[in-house]
Amino acid sequence: MDAEDRREQDTAHPRELEDLRARVSGTIVEPDDPLYDDARRVWNGMVDARPLAVVRAGSVADVDPVLSLAQHTGLPLAVRGGGHGVAGHGTVEGGIVLDLGALRRVDVDPASRLVTVEPGATLADVDRATNPHGLAVPLGVVSATGVAGLTLGGGVGWLTRSDGLTLDHLVAADVVTGTREHLHADARHNPDLFWGLRGGGGNFGVVTSFTFRARELPVPxxxxxxxxxxxxxxxxxxxxxxxxxxxxxxxxxxxxxxxxxxxxxxxxxxxxxxxxxxxxxxxxxxxxxxxxxxxxxxxxxxxxxxxxxxxxxxxxxxxxxxxxxxxxxxxxxxxxxxxxxxxxxxxxxxxxxxxxxxxxxxxxxxxxxxxxxxxxxxxxxxxxxxxxxxxxxxxxxxxxxxxxxxxxxxxxxxxxxxxxxxxxLGAEHGAASPEAARQAYGERTHARLVALKDRFDPGNVLRRNHNIPPSSS
Structure with a gap:
């Protein structure tokens, strides 16, 4: 994209962005903002995208209006939790970034061993909250990793043999789907969506809350x-x-x-x-x-x-x-x-x-x-x-x-x-290469995931990921 295209991009959809600014509690960072270069960066330095705007969410209530904007304008949407994914899906050229990184609260109930985590939390945030209780959620191997992306894709780490993947300890999730339904998913409520969230990535919605069951852990x-x-x-x-x-x-x-x-x-x-x-x-x-x-x-x-x-x-x-x-x-x-x-x-x-x-x-x-x-x-x-x-x-x-x-x-x-x-999976296996997802999951699992995509995100609003396109695309 040359300089003239970028200037045109940067001035596109001004009314929609102003409307969004009035509807969110967080901040909107645009290219003329001195914070822009920091806001647009993700962990992988090979990914150097210039989004139209980065919405730094102030609460989970900011998710819905951002999804609405993406649906209404057709602008590409990237959803960022911890921002640590190697594929760099937490940013997007010429689109909107929904940055949930400030939402990092972790609540621990030691009696039930239930741990409720906001979507911007990192492994370090969770370990810091659970360790004083002699508990741990099975997570990854680098503490700066975001819990959201780790969980939605799997969660291979230091407790995989003893306790399985991070997603094996997910007991509930609150989700704003690609169709903007606000759903609670667990083994009894929306079990098909709950199945897809555990491994299917961010293809079906934006998870606004994760609830895990922790394990007791020897200290040290x-x-x-x-x-x-x-x-x-x-x-x-x-x-x-x-x-x-x-x-x-x-x-x-x-x-x-x-x-x-x-x-x-x-x-x-x-x-x-x-x-x-x-x-x-x-x-x-x-x-x-x-x-x-x-x-x-x-x-x-x-x-x-x-x-x-x-x-x-x-x-x-x-x-x-x-x-x-x-x-x-x-x-x-x-x-x-x-x-x-x-x-x-x-x-x-x-x-x-x-x-x-x-x-x-x-x-x-x-x-x-x-x-x-x-x-x-x-x-x-x-x-x-x-x-x-x-x-x-x-x-x-x-x-x-x-x-x-x-x-x-x-x-x-x-x-x-x-x-x-x-x-x-590295950066070349992204939205431009949906065949990579088919190969990753295998035909049977992929077919189930496509059926969920048809139900919860038929417009493929959430496509900045290892994408599972709806059957209509």
Missing amino acids: VLGANLFYRREKWRGALRAFARWTADLPDAMNSIASVLSLLPGFGLGEDPVLILGAAWVSPDTEEGLRLLERLRAEAPPDEEEVGPVEWPAWQSALDELFPKGSRAYWKNAALPALTDEVLDVLVGLASEISWYGTGFDLHHMGGFFGRVPAGATAFPNRSARYWLNVYGYWQDPAEDARLTAFARRVHAAVEPFTESGQYVNF
Whole structure:
């Protein structure tokens, strides 16, 4: 878009924006506002859109008039919660951004273990509220992540084996649908919508309130990070594959290869980290299990001991600062065979730069016992979930580092199962590529999601996402 087009865009729909200003309690930031550049930014620095206006909601009551404006004008709408999604769907060129980031209240009822969360809250907000009660909602792995997007797409994190996905703990949601119905969704009320919200992303409405059932959590938990230099990677990953074959649910683990910042004291070369969080009060059993792994694959360095849950959840935050240029790919794996590990180690051995790597999330446990089709999450049988990621700052590196992630994904594809985790999909899998959603969910789940789209957003107002178009489009 050239400068003349942008000037025309910036002066379009002045009456509608003035009307909206009178109807919302929050603020509207337009291109001539000194706050505009900050307001339009999302976490992924590769996404550089210039919206017509950013509506910073002052309350959930601001959702309805913004949806009304988008319907009336046809302007593209982006809905932003925490704004941390790698695909950058929280902003849109020439449209309206509904920014819910100021709505971060978290209410905890310790007796019922129910946690009610506003749509702008982050993982850190929830952990800060629940930890004093010895409770935790299963969430992700970086505390700046927004709860809304994480939940609607799935929620893979440090409690996946012991407790499942974040969406498995969602018990109710209040929603303003694409048709502007105000609905409460749970197992008894609007159960079809409730099913779709748990994995189908933001395709059906704007969730204004999430209610989760938390789990009791040992305070502190037992955390472990075993560090391996390059020459030990293959042996350590093979040991990890054997170790994870028969673990109890309470042992959650992730294997990662990446370069750490100098402050971690492990040098500039990439390292393999076998990370584990044991969430049972039987600490001795957790230590015995970790010793079994350590004995088979002695680490070069290690950190093992009690840790407060919020500290564990935020330990890697500084690796992923806002504004990083980022690209991700993911795959569901039935097993860590020698062939898979050889591929991963071979490609990871090429890494010579900070910010790119992969995680192998050990699945199974509670996650795998949720029946297929009980939620819209696409695959419950995968034993491991691979996330290949890149983070960098220099735009000149965009082509090289996105190509690396694609190359790793292509190399493991012969060994994968069906299904893609939409929260791990990069920017090219957006509204312009609805076929990506079909491939991510599979035909049966996708067909159910299309039926919900026809019911709750037939005009596809909510299309700035991993989009499921209505059947009429």
